[in-house]
Amino acid sequence: MDIRLDAISHSYGDTEVLRDISLDIPTGRVVCLVGPSGCGKSTLLRLIGGLERATKGHILQLGTPPEGCLNPLTYVFQDFALLPWRSVWGNISLVLEDHGIKGAHANAIIADVLARTRLSDFSHALPRQLSGGMKQRVAIARALAVKPAVMLMDEPLSALDSQTRELLMDDLVSLWTRQPFTAVYVTHNLAEAVRLGHRIVVLSRRPGEIRDIVEIDRPLEGRGHGDRALEDTQRHLWDLMRDEARAADEELLDV
């Protein structure tokens, strides 16, 4: 299932946040959205997932979600959004219960996603007992449990320290390699974008417009450290963003 954004514009009251965004999100690819803070990345993601309605334009699903898909558009949040009173197991079972999946069937799904995120030993732990990186892996397991057609990830690694971030990027790459998923991945971290994105969309400062779209052909598992081509891409992205970021920063000071 592909997603197409058709001339999306959005305003909050008098503030125009997004302007004329048209974009395709093809199946099996990771599309990264980068841009200075406040340019409307999170807003765009909420529009794609149907949590808010765009002022202008349309979000279209092309094709049908794959079989067994319970929640086609599924979020992974920056702050994990785990229920603190439920165990790891209970947090995942939460999103299955409403689809009438219980008992052995639910157990099989939960065991599978916990194994894929290397959490099998922690199924009875409460969120407060877990580190930040593990919490985000639980959130990713929860998202995988509903077999999403598209994962909407809003800065999933930004609340983590840099070592944990590296480890989780490796996890995401190996998850994708074993079973490619479709994702819109919002980040302000260009290193994450060139490591995980097949297509990188650079947004301008508010109102967010598409500045450029950069394609990276190299397969995800082959993108190691010290890769010259990737570093060049990252530098190119930074050149695109630097002036926008500075202007956005000064804009905030004006207010």
Place this chain on the structure above:
Amino acid sequence: MSDIGAKPEPIEVRFRGGGFAPKPHRWIGVIVFVVLIIVAEWGTRSGWISPLTLPRPSDVLATFGELWESGLLLKHLVPSLSRLAIGAAIGASFGIGVGILMGLFSYVRAGSVPLVAAIFPIPKIALLPLFVIWFGIDEASKYALIAFGTFTPTVVATYGAVDNVDRSLIRMGQSFDLSWFSIVRKIVVPGAMPGILSGLRISLSIAIILLVAAEMLGAEYGIGAYILEAGSLYDLERLFAGVVILSVLGVLLSMTIGLIERRVLRWRS
């Protein structure tokens, strides 16, 4: 910054990070009680507290013994406890229900916040005659008074607690297409539970206060009736015996809620 020649003596950095971290000390509460009782006993025995000011603790204990032996204790305790249980259960469940509705629906909230603000400061005791007219002099008016007094603080605590539930968790529930009812049952209510329970602590203490008030009119038996009778006769021993029963009741209720909190809110600490 410093002289090159003279090396100053090293000084240990002064520790200034103490205090402001309350720790549980269970036994201190008991010790305070015991010391107060011993002082009262010793004071009344030695005579520097006159028996008109304060009854002798051992005499109060003896009164207790008589109460128990004559079977009057149960006769007073059972109706009081059932009034307390029924009244508080009605008030608390209505309070929690209405509070959750106020937290969820903006029209309900807009309609009832001023109403609650208006009835909160009314001393409910003043309304007893009204309840007697509405519900009769029997049990129903006593239930109503206790229920009404428990209701208002529970409502206020509950809707504040629902307000404080993490919005991002609700967003998460919506993003996974959970039904409205599931979001309320699995996210809003458990998230509001800490606030609701600490509200119940206050409401139940108020219920005990109102128990005595409710038994002022038309009650033959009951702790409140017993205390009021002793008070009107200036029988300090019996008055104190009754008051001690109320205090014990308060401590027991508070301990029960603490126990429930420890079970239900195990995910917190």
